[in-house]
Amino acid sequence: MGQSSVRGEGARERVPRAREHGWDDSLYEDAGTMGLRVRPGSGDGGGSGDAGSGPGHRRGGPRRRAKKSGKGKVLKWTAATVSLLILGTAGAGYWYYEHLNSNLRSGGRSGGDSGVKKAAPNALGNTPLNILLIGSDSRKDPKNVKLGGGKNLRDQKPLADVQMLLHISADRKNASAVTIPRDTIVTIPKCKDDEGNTYPSTSNRPINETLGRGGPGCTLTTWETLTGVYIDHWMMIDFAGVVAMADEVGGVPVCVETGVHDKPTRQVPGGSGLKLKEGTTEIKGEQALQWLRTRHAWGNDQGRAKAQHMYMNGMFEKLQKQNAWSDTGQLLSLAETATKALQVSDEIASVKGLFDLSMQLKNVKLNRMTTATVPTVESRIDRNKLQLVPSAADKIFRMLREDVAFDKNGDPKDAKPSPSPSAKPGPTAAAPGSIGVTVVNGTGSDTEAPIGGRARSISETLQGKGFTKARSSQGAEPRKDSVVKYPKAEGEQGKADAVSVATALGLPATAVRADAAAEGITVVVGQDWREGAVFKPAKTEAGDLPEGSDVVRADEKHCMPVYSVYRWDGKS
Template sequence: MGRNSVRGEGTRGRVPHARESGWDDEPYGADGTTGADERAVAGEAGAEGASPRATRRRGGGPAGSGGTGPAAAGGRAAARRQAKKSGKRKALRWSAITLSLLILGTAGAGYLYYEHLNGNIRGGARAGGNSGVEKAKPNALGDTPLNILLIGSDSRADEKNIALGGGRNDKNRRPLADVQMLLHISADRENASIISIPRDTVVPIPECRDENATYPATTNRPINESLQRGGPGCTLTTWESLTGVYIDHWMMIDFAGVVAMADEVGGVPVCVKTGVHDRSTRTVKGGSGLKLAEGTHEIKGEQALQWLRTRHAFGSDQNRAKAQHMYMNGMMKQLQKQNAWSDTGRLMGLADTATKALIVSDEIKSVSALFDLSMQLKNVKIDRLTTATVPTMKYPPRPEEWLQLVPESADKMWTMLRDDVALDKNGDKPGAKPKPKPAGPVKPKAKPEAPDS
């Protein structure tokens, strides 16, 4: 929300005068007393020059009489009562002033924090080229699916990323999109799917452009190079051209961002059936350094990054994608477990970390837009979140390095996404009628008799 979105701003009605609310708001005197206080003091002292009418009303004697009779005593008692009432009003007034300052201070701090978060967010153009794909038409309720492309960059542009990812020689190299997942949220927001394409899969990359250059189309390069050919907008355009699915937004994170988010969540649960140690060997160089014993672990920090980058220990890019999907599922479970969408303190911490960690497409480059986007996921149950990797096979020209899609399988998956067909089996089947409830009490089923011996 910006300044103009504050309710009632610019249309503020008349502020009621304080006296209308039942308490005194007389201005302060030079000594800090109010007009009412001064009147009470004057009455108690028998102020010289008071009018006879005022004197009679206070029960005192004539002006200048010294106020020694019963009437004067009554006047002093009345004055004390008046001063006591005035003191209560004064305390109430100070409380109201303090409360007002607290409200204003909190609102100011909230606004400054909001602006701080907005200042964290970096963005870029949604598309890097023209795919010709149009947004899906709304359903009968006016809703459309939501598609978000999630990109993991291998950038070594700063020291944090170099420390985590190695490769100082790659500091000036344009980053590759090592992780690419399409998050599809159904139009009814009841189910979602995450589809991956392995990074070394050769696909057609359309013509793309950024602020510096235009990159010609190519048909013989792996999909992770799309990030080098026009930035994340080009990766989005490549996915749209390949799938025929309109993609609303992209979000990109680098090594340091993954570590920061994993730490903020407090650890993400993952599970391995056998021990894992991804290290260099004589036959296979490299490795992320991940070392885990058999069982379930909550990973965070650099270990989370190692998990997402591990390929050799999992055997293939397909299994690497499965590991990444497990991580995504685990993070969703953690966020729902922590009530991240309703716990204000939790949300503020996540917001600060996420806005620093992510780069997003320009149309969601604000706190309010990102919050609205996160709310689209709030009601998707974990058992309605499906993860899948597009089937691939070896790419004949370079079978040891690159892959290519299995056309029939990929086309079937793209069609399901375009038609907003749920990939899970936990929802109602299209057109299915609700099962009628029994009219009377349900009788327990008879237990089967034991077979004759």
């Protein structure tokens, strides 16, 4: 597909900000509606508490004296003036709000059906929030050709060379970001783009090709299929967008252990052109893009991912220091740039949608923002590509699914499950012998063969517990987590029956899912249950990331090591 299928795509000329149009962005009290609430008496109307001023008059301006005989006319005139001021200012606010909305380009959330469902809410009704951040190498826009070269690539399908999943915990107290390197070999599922074009499933392909096989929605579906994590939204940015956002925040702090110059060499042509002295530098503009695109000087794609995480953490820190979540003027300025720089999934394609999304991060402290890269090794199929380390990848993905923090800085009491709200009495589960159950083997994956006989073994376990109608399926349904699905149309009774099946197998209640496509109660034995008759959940502890994850924490200073060939003395 390429970016052409993302609605509203195309280069847009910069429109001056609202304050350059002569209206005051301080008029808007509630940043949550991005300027839809007006403070009476602001702008040209002055402050109502100033002596010698009133509605419709500038501070310090001449005071209109009303004749006693004309008191009624003056009151009517004053009321009319106030009304015009409020309507005029609100009109400007509405115009600017609509202008920002018109900047946004969007597309469908998902490119296919991964079978992954949204996590069950916690006791307060909140669920984790997962956003897939995509960096596109598209050259369709001339600005991207100017910044990244490759004018011969204008008509080629773009690659998703940056793919990072941002996870915000259900309690909104911690956040984590996980990268899968661009050359990692995966199975790309069947996808459909926004123009209706269908792309068949394909195996052993680099994950960055997903963008050209159904757009960002296909990249999202691939991630869901691979991780078992439901992803709420995607956001995509290109070269020009990176430059604009870095300029908007006034630069992002990064650090190198030695001077670096990512230049062409005899053995390795190309290079980003990045040139920085040893230590910390605030980078912006093209330099920010060079930092994010550098690979040779960092040694490999894993090093590039780590550098990107440093940049992301640096921007997060900068926004916190700028009070970006509470400064209305700053928010409006960011909104102007962000709405032009980003392409987003349809359900957040509005200024309010983006603002509400950003506000989910406002309470995350620096010591609770952690980034990591999924460990990889050289692919057995192609030594120039990578493959995930199964045990390490499964552990990271399980932490995301179970909303386990990547840091150990949380309050211990937060780790304890909140008491569940009082449940309304529901129907009693039917007798085990009357419940039909189909068991499916889902233990296989891209890198591991399914465990033979798992469906038969679990169906026999159920039969031994009284579920005499349990049968195994010859089919396969690979998935990360084990689930018990029941037909959505069967409502509370179907749920009660499914819970009784889950309980018999040791599966938690969170493994029970309503599914409109289910024809009966179905147990899918996932990759997290490869042995044993009773499910035993793997222990996941906060901060216990697998070795090789290249962890970067936002509250700690990290400096990138530089490969010897690209070290720079800061002089030449």
